[in-house]
Amino acid sequence: MTFSAEFSVRFGEVDYARVVYYPRFFHYFHQAFEEWFSGALGAPYPELVVKENIGFPTIRAETEFLAPLRYGDRFRVDVELVDIGRTSITMAYTIVRLGDGKVSARATIKNVAIDNDTFKPMRIPDRWRERFERFRSGGGPEAPR
Amino acid sequence: MTFSAEFSVRFGEVDYARVVYYPRFFHYFHQAFEEWFSGALGAPYPELVVKENIGFPTIRAETEFLAPLRYGDRFRVDVELVDIGRTSITMAYTIVRLGDGKVSARATIKNVAIDNDTFKPMRIPDRWRERFERFRSGGGPEAPR
Amino acid sequence: MTFSAEFSVRFGEVDYARVVYYPRFFHYFHQAFEEWFSGALGAPYPELVVKENIGFPTIRAETEFLAPLRYGDRFRVDVELVDIGRTSITMAYTIVRLGDGKVSARATIKNVAIDNDTFKPMRIPDRWRERFERFRSGGGPEAPR
């Protein structure tokens, strides 16, 4: 299943070449990751991070940049969950320019579940694993399976 | 007394108009504020914030932007301490372009001492008040007056 | 008349004190300014900046920070146009936390119209002046009065 979030390129997000400064693509991926929690899993990311004190730091990222984003461009970030491990999840992101439908960037990003106090990896708690699995198998947040 | 810190405009710090995106001036002011602690007060800001759990959030900022900074520009931030109150300090910042000596921006920024847990204003602790006063009266960090 | 835009505090927008890093408030003001063009004036800011090569850099900002924004907070930026000069406009911004209705920050920001190539101030073109006046007097973008 794919979740999508839409954003616009802001005035201060470009670099001297007048295209989006490439580190900001990772900010876009992270914003889409945050939106995915509230929009697709039915549980906002702050609930996980602030209330349950669990983190999902990135431990690996592989990214291809195919076409630039420019000031004013509107774009979509497609989010897929490609793997659910014992302590980690692996997501795939595709950024598509809405103006011409071109793929701007693709990334595969692996996040590991940690206890925010110790920063040690932890087994993904069952209530989250179930949400991840429900999303991967195509059910929405309310879908009773 | 004036403390100065020097920085360069980075590739990703400009906006579509190819001048520094104005919110980043406040990041420059804050960087200079952080440098002022280690370079002029003899105590790094993380010592205050992390070890002593004190914060100095900004509660007021007045800023004039006089000349743009461009990619590659090297600039100096001059830092002055204009007032020491019971719970707050007021700093003046001047950004000067090193290429032509022109003033790029001026700001007066007021910071209040807080307990980082409660976020309530607190009386500035004496050991910090002394450092602030020593700086204002022209002594360096080690100067015993 | 007041225009409002809503945003959320993102995971990477806080500082070590776990409240929004204050320079980012100015990014929020600018985002609301950009939204105001498309949402209230009926003409996206990129149209002004990219097609007409006009800029509106900030030349003065006065800001008060009253209550912090935290990770996950949803907030509204209220935008008012308080003055239309020959070459400049002055806007007032109020950031309100949607959770408890508290005012987080207030700013008055003056922007001057410039030619993006020369960076010289210019008289605000009539078609933009009319849009600004229509907004100030309470008409929407399509309102023919």
Added chain:
Amino acid sequence: MTFSAEFSVRFGEVDYARVVYYPRFFHYFHQAFEEWFSGALGAPYPELVVKENIGFPTIRAETEFLAPLRYGDRFRVDVELVDIGRTSITMAYTIVRLGDGKVSARATIKNVAIDNDTFKPMRIPDRWRERFERFRSGGGPEAPR
């Protein structure tokens, strides 16, 4: 040959988990890339970008995050040039925490030479190819080979 640049983690560069927000690692890589031009190749990056109108956008990045950076951490970015192609260069970056010598992150990043106006890939000009080769083979910027 390896070039190194040192930086500190700033107050506003962490996220809610109080470690550096991972997109900022790419900003650190880019800052080190910019420093590499002036410090190792003897030609500032703005000279390439502004005067010669050549860009080196990132087209691929593979990154591993091994240990977090925290507020106040001082770190070193080691920069190596691992490949020089017809139109691209591939760099390796290693971020090392100066406090304990631990590797925080590793990246392999490929940049393609483009004409900044057309955004089309171009053959790397000889004067830049020579600088790249001199660095890779261990000569400093002034080394006459």
